[in-house]
Amino acid sequence: MIRRLLIVNRGEIALRVVRAARELGMQAIVAHSKADADSLAVQQADEGVCIGPAQASKSYLNIEAILEAAKDVGADAVHPGYGFLSESPDFARAVKEAGLVFVGPEAAIIECMGDKAMARQTAIEAGVPVVPGSPSAVGDLDEALAVADDVGFPLLIKAAAGGGGRGIRVAANAEALREELPMAQTEARTAFGDDRVYLERFIERARHIEVQILGDGERAIHLFERECSLQRRRQKVFEECPSPALDEPTREALCRSAVALAEHVDYFGAGTLEYLFDDTTGEFFFIEMNTRIQVEHPITEAVTGVDLVREMLRLACGERLRFTQQNIGRRGWAVEMRINAEDPERGFFPSPGQVQRLIWPSGPGIRIDSCLFDGHRMPPFYDSLVAKLIVWDESRDSALTRAGRALDEFTLEGFATTAGLHRRLVDDPAVRRGAMDTGFLERWLESELASTESQSASVKEAL
Template structure:
């Protein structure tokens, strides 16, 4: 058991709740599954040492209900909370409430969450640490005239981004000055409605960009990186397929990129697991910091496989008061890994949500294969939450072996009872452009459009 955590409350659901419970149990920490009424029969609820029902199925009545979660802490006697990802994982008010209740928030301080959650403030923080950022406005913009002044120096095309945005939301594109005049007030209204904060800022739009992110761990004094992940294959700015390391960076670029992430994390006195996201310009080879996620990421398993480090266990140890257990020189890159997200969505019907009952379930087995999931035969997937069903993660000695192993793993998987993105990954893994690593953040959507039209990618 870690020295500072006696009982852990998991303020989340699905596969990440299962993942956290397993990590906690490996460290000898008893767990409480804080769940909604719809998740009483979930795998997380079955695995946890205790179950506390927060409220009704709706997220605002359960997983987003800070009062109910703090009540669960007091009733169960848990002295720590792991927020997972999504829901309240990057909510500084929730982190503050946990601390005020005398418990440990497994993650960075509320001040760090708030500081990096404001995208404009995050840009300024990165610049102060000497980390390159995408050319754009120095901070939030008040009106259209100030935005037009920035556009004169930065140039078009430009992205108008919500300061409090995340997950690909709160972003609009302006190709010229008239579009900027039209889109700027719309972006402000959307940001206010979606995030309760109407602040927006501008960034240069990089036409052929890759989304590359760096995994970091910090104990408040020192930080290390676990190399980078390539997350460019996205649909509507939501990731579908991730791999580590990036297939396009050379050793010098990798070292420079990862060192910048560590520098920023240490400048924050960062505690816990975090991810720094960058855009990589395929044309110029430049990389730019865009934001930091102050939580565990959905795609963290690929970083675990290429380093051998259990990130969730590390988070729990750090939260319990332990310093980092390794130096940067201890962390070695071991082969490559990729992750495929299996969602309850039908690619043949424009990814229409398809929750249902798991009628048949067969997962692949063998060397280099890992499955993170909350499914079991007979389980009925509730329709109220994110559509993620499982993550199929594969590792190999090199990228060629990993891709071949991934295709075999997909072909050995059976998920009956509902439509899913499993067939999409089978098709994706056979695309020549994927094997050549010839893609950017717009490639997957272009391929999906051509695929629907019956064309060839």
């Protein structure tokens, strides 16, 4: 049984875990940087403990400081949230060696599934389809060119230790591959301390679909899929559950493959398997696994009624899965809009500031995950996510309509956000039809920019 849980994260996910822990009778302690000392997560926790200055490298990424704090507050378990050290096998291993429970999978599983090339090979062994490409990391140009001869162009060059859309380049031909490969290796080494890269066929109009799973080390279940195709610079912006692209036979096959891979590695905890779906052929391909809770987990909770964070904590306490696959149903439709402190009118330039006036939307089917409050000053040191607006309704069309109403109610004064961008998106005809792929949003933004510039030019001519 976990009595005192140390939450090593910040923002809305730290608050999310605080709430789940307290609902299970655990004492929630938030490990925070000096910049986050007055955060809502710290205010709502049973206790807060400072682990260092604002710089993440000296606080949220400082394993030694975190373990010292865990010892000082008498914690018996650690929840890493997402980001920071959540997918660090070294951190998971250090927590266990310190005699604490790590709320997540074993270090060996994080190591296996967090390494993109290794995860790809593991999927092949489990009989799960992967995007045609190199079976493992490529060592040099000759090996890369041999893969290209077999797979064809264009190719994605991906960092084996990458994540979050980072460390990815596109090679359209052999000349581009010669140029991009060493640059990709250098970028991977700089960003991740690991210069290994692997190659995949580039599916130009692919959809990004992921499957949520829970496992207890022996058995796994899925909680259906999420569509995450609306992305900017390979960072998710808007997600929905379920995907409008899948028919039921494809959905069943996709989700079944995720369970097969999770059980193949004896997966423990909450995890997400990410796939590319080719609309033109109906094929799906595994690309990577996230061995942690996802930012977009609330839409799965809204549609299935399962509290994923509480289930993570129950599993960490030694309980077995409480559900069979037959217990997991799906009701209605949910969307999540990531509201960031960025100004879309200025190229999404970060805009941290102080909350001067805040009105959250409310009503049936509305959920807000956020650490904002009146007077709160956004620290400029971290990710720009300030809120997640989650909307549920009985159908996709009604969920999008409700999302528009919720965005109309949302008021935040003090700094710019992406809420207005989401308001335009939910009314877009293509989004309404579900006609999306991973490049849609960037094309849409370019179109909006071109339209704005054209209107400005017309006004100038008229003057």
